Amino acid sequence: MNTHPNQSREALPPDEVMLEPAGQFAADLRNLRSAVQRAADPQTAQPVPFGWLNAAKRRHRTAQRRGVLAWSLVTVCAALLCIGTLPFLHHPAPPVTAHQVVPVQPVVIDDTALLEQVDTAVSESVPTSLAPLATLDDLSSTTSTNTESSLNAPEKKNVAQ
Amino acid sequence: MVSTELPPLARAESVLELADFDEVVRLYRPRIFRFLMASLSDRDAAESLTQDCFLKAYNARHQFRGESSLSTWLTRIALNLVRDHLRSRRMRFWQRTRDTALDIVDVGEWIPDGASSPEQVCLQQERVREIWKSVEQFSRQQRTVFLLRFVEEMELAEIAETTGMNTSTVKSHLYRALRIVRDRASGKSEGEQ
Numbered sequence: 098m099n100t101h102p103n104q105s106r107e108a109l110p111p112d113e114v115m116l117e118p119a120g121q122f123a124a125d126l127r128n129l130r131s132a133v134q135r136a137a138d139p140q141t142a143q144p145v146p147f148g149w150l151n152a153a154k155r156r157h158r159t160a161q162r163r164g165v166l167a168w169s170l171v172t173v174c175a176a177l178l179c180i181g182t183l184p185f186l187h188h189p190a191p192p193v194t195a196h197q198v199v200p201v202q203p204v205v206i207d208d209t210a211l212l213e214q215v216d217t218a219v220s221e222s223v224p225t226s227l228a229p230l231a232t233l234d235d236l237s238s239t240t241s242t243n244t245e246s247s248l249n250a251p252e253k254k255n256v257a258q
Numbered sequence: 259m260v261s262t263e264l265p266p267l268a269r270a271e272s273v274l275e276l277a278d279f280d281e282v283v284r285l286y287r288p289r290i291f292r293f294l295m296a297s298l299s300d301r302d303a304a305e306s307l308t309q310d311c312f313l314k315a316y317n318a319r320h321q322f323r324g325e326s327s328l329s330t331w332l333t334r335i336a337l338n339l340v341r342d343h344l345r346s347r348r349m350r351f352w353q354r355t356r357d358t359a360l361d362i363v364d365v366g367e368w369i370p371d372g373a374s375s376p377e378q379v380c381l382q383q384e385r386v387r388e389i390w391k392s393v394e395q396f397s398r399q400q401r402t403v404f405l406l407r408f409v410e411e412m413e414l415a416e417i418a419e420t421t422g423m424n425t426s427t428v429k430s431h432l433y434r435a436l437r438i439v440r441d442r443a444s445g446k447s448e449g450e451q
Contacts, residue, residue, distance in 0.1 A: 116407075116414075116432050122440070125385045126408045132386050133296050133409050140295075140305065141288035145280070150316070153309035 279319070283312050286329065289410065290336050296405050297340050299394070307339045314339075326419055333410075333420045337402060344398065385443070392439040399423075400438075403431040 118126055290311055295304035314335050315322075322331055393401060402421060406412045414432075418425045 116429060116436065118436065122443070125382075125389055125443075128382050128386050129389050130409050130411070133292060137288065137292040137295050140301065141291050145283055145287065149283070150309055150313050153306070153313040156306070156310070157313060 279312075279316055282315075282328065286332050287312070289329065290332055293333065293405060293410055294336055294340065296393075296409055297401065298343065303343060307336065307343060310339055311336045330416060330420050333406070334422075337421065340402075341398070388443060389439055392435075392442045395438060395442075396435055397431075400431045400435040403428055404435040407432055 117123075287308060291304055291308045294307045294311075295301060298304055298307070311332060315332055322328075326334075393404060396404060399421075403417055403423075406417045406420065407414070412420070414425055414428050417423075418428045421428065423431075
């Protein structure tokens with residue numbers, strides 16, 4: 098079959114001619130076939146022993162058992178992983194909550210402080226800077242240092258706050 | 259060698275024939291073992307996979323409807339086993355699984371002594387060894403197609419049916435495989451000159 102006579106080779110389509118070795122190459126392939134057959138013969142020439150398939154059945158059973166074991170192991174690992182991650186899924190991380198709560202308190206404190214500041218500012222008397230210019234001139238002519246200090250006092254207070 | 263030729267089976271007869279499974283094993287075991295041994299280059303693995311092949315066939319005997327020949331069906335099972343075996347061997351790369359491998363020297367030494375002179379025998383052995391070295395370089399599909407064509411002497415259509423490939427794909431693999439063998443042979447002969 099490997100080597101067709103020349104006539105049958107010519108009858109083949111061109112692409113199949115490429116696939117049909119001829120001459121020495123075909124003889125080499127025939128020798129390869131014979132060699133493989135002869136190499137296999139000692140094993141297969143003997144009659145099939147009784148219980149020949151028992152080994153295969155044993156291997157099949159072992160493979161099944163190993164498969165079941167592997168799947169059980171995988172299932173157990175997956176279950177453990179799920180149980181391990183469960184607390185993280187149900188309870189959000191505490192640091193995040195603390196971070197969200199902390200800024201709220203200063204805001205409340207700031208508001209009250211701000212209200213107090215507003216109250217004090219409203220209750221204060223009119224600052225000297227808002228006094229009529231004539232009065233301001235008088236003040237500047239007499240004790241400038243005292244006036245300056247009294248003028249800067251509320252501003253310093255505001256800066257300090 | 260035991261002939262593995264069986265007459266074509268009718269659909270109803272196919273299952274009936276498989277009922278006599280011992281006869282199926284007796285007829286097809288040499289062919290399946292030979293193909294597996296050539297595919298794996300490993301006698302022990304071939305023997306184990308031959309057993310697995312017939313066990314699978316026995317367990318699935320009711321699924322065989324006779325749409326293909328028994329030989330094609332068994333070879334297809336063997337092919338699947340080879341694929342699985344090679345995959346698992348790749349996974350267990352730390353194990354030495356080819357201790358009992360049928361190496362190229364063995365193949366060369368199994369040549370029938372039909373040559374007229376010892377020189378011719380040596381020459382034939384050398385050529386067969388070179389072809390076998392090329393076969394070991396093939397991809398899995400090239401090797402399968404090459405062995406089914408030139409060792410099992412299957413027709414291209416039958417190879418296509420067994421492997422599940424297109425006929426054109428089979429031709430392509432075979433063409434490439436033959437080119438590798440020819441290139442190696444020509445390189446060798448050029449080197450000798």
